[in-house]
Amino acid sequence: MAAVSTLVSAQDVARAREAVVQGAPLVQCLTNSVVQTITANALLAVGAAPAMVDNVQEAAAFATVASAVLVNVGTLDETKAQAMALAAGSAREHGRPWVLDPVAVGGLEFRTRIARDLLAHAPTVVRANASEVLGLAGAGAGGRGVDATHGTEDAVEAARGLSGRTGGVVAVSGPVDVLIHGERVVRVLGGHALLTRTTGAGCSLGALVAAYAAAEPDPLVAAAAAHLHVAVAAERAAARADRPGAFATAWIDELDAVGPRELRDGAGRLA
Template identity: 70%
Template sequence: MDATALRAAGTALRDSAPLVHCLTNTVVQTITANALLAIGAAPAMVDEPAEAGEFAAVASAVLVNLGTVHQRTAEAMRLAARAAGESGRPWVLDPVAVGGLTFRTELAADLVQLRPTVVRGNASEVLALAGTGNGGRGVESTDSPEAALEAAQELARRTLGIVAVSGPVDVVTDGERVVRVGGGSPLLTRTTGAGCALGGVVAAYLATAGDLMTATVAAHAHVALAAEAAAARAAGPGTFAALWLDALDAVDGDALAAADVRAS
């Protein structure tokens, strides 16, 4: 992955302040909004079906996160995803806890047919979405990103987009190319909503970086770099959460250019 492209992606994000439409779960709305503000984006949480499609068509990018989905928000998600596709807006699908629960698994399958720009999830979620696994333990993965690589590549080819698998080393693929993003901290997994916030960060980068693969890798590197910086000063998960937001604000294009990113 070209360091110059990663630097440019970081600069473009700060310069453009994209508006990110977040249809996300009730547990993580605040941290997702704060993370987006910290990286220089503008969040909006519009999940009323009567407004969701209309807003998705004018937002810079859309996040669809299935964490606490119910009938009303499922309708809003379908409308927003369809409107994003029709208006050429990039959108991210975060298939939280798919595989183990029928309603969200069927919804995720419907949304995949609308071709998300990026699917971002843990290994068990990606395996379940690709039809080769049964999901993890709730929101926790019971599989590794490397175990999900083949399924991620197949899913990326099916959607004509990008699939990103989160873990100790994140794996990002467009179906052919594979990029691994290292760094981060285990404290991310002990902070409510950090993974869901990553979906919003990916959406923000998609809105401003020209290449979808570069945008997705830059988003993962941004979050990982901030986690490393926060973990170095944190006394535990409580202080880490606040320090992580500060660190998200501090990451710039030069930091992204030096991130632990490896293409294969």
């Protein structure tokens, strides 16, 4: 496949993948308790290093040491919310890229307020499904828990608005991912439905976006490369594992196996 995106090239994603391998970015994850294990294993698989430092005493200080920070509001309480604000603020202040994953925002008041407050720290990338983007932007009632009840294209306007406010990328995940950075738009095709039957695959993608954003200066390239990496690995995993248990294991293996060459070869999925 030939790359068809004029904004992000096959060379761009291969370079970003190589930079992750070379840099071994340390990603501080303040993420939900359901997905911590798979998130850490996904980061290790691509050559990054995870550190789940998410308490109020250490979150801000560690963000100055980390290469990037992930904030995922999936299982939240008041104390974790404080730690998230501290980490995001510290990342912003010290020039570290950080990613916001507003899990189930829109449908639940508490986390919606917390996630909207975090926007003040200007996330480098917001990664979410369509319902969550609408909920975060204040444009919809949100989804049913973690499931998107809107199509990705329904969220493009809201995503563009959010991107304008934060100056960062807004990546809307779905059967086709839509990544928006101001006026720039990249779509990522491919992937596999078994990803949606693997707890934490989407949340792990958020962490991989953070790893790529640490290694690659253009946040749109970083986000596109991470999404493409996940999609290519999922297709390869599904080719040899057609049920969700075996798929989850194979997907971690394929995150490891997909290097710069495989990512370059898969860049035809970018549009």
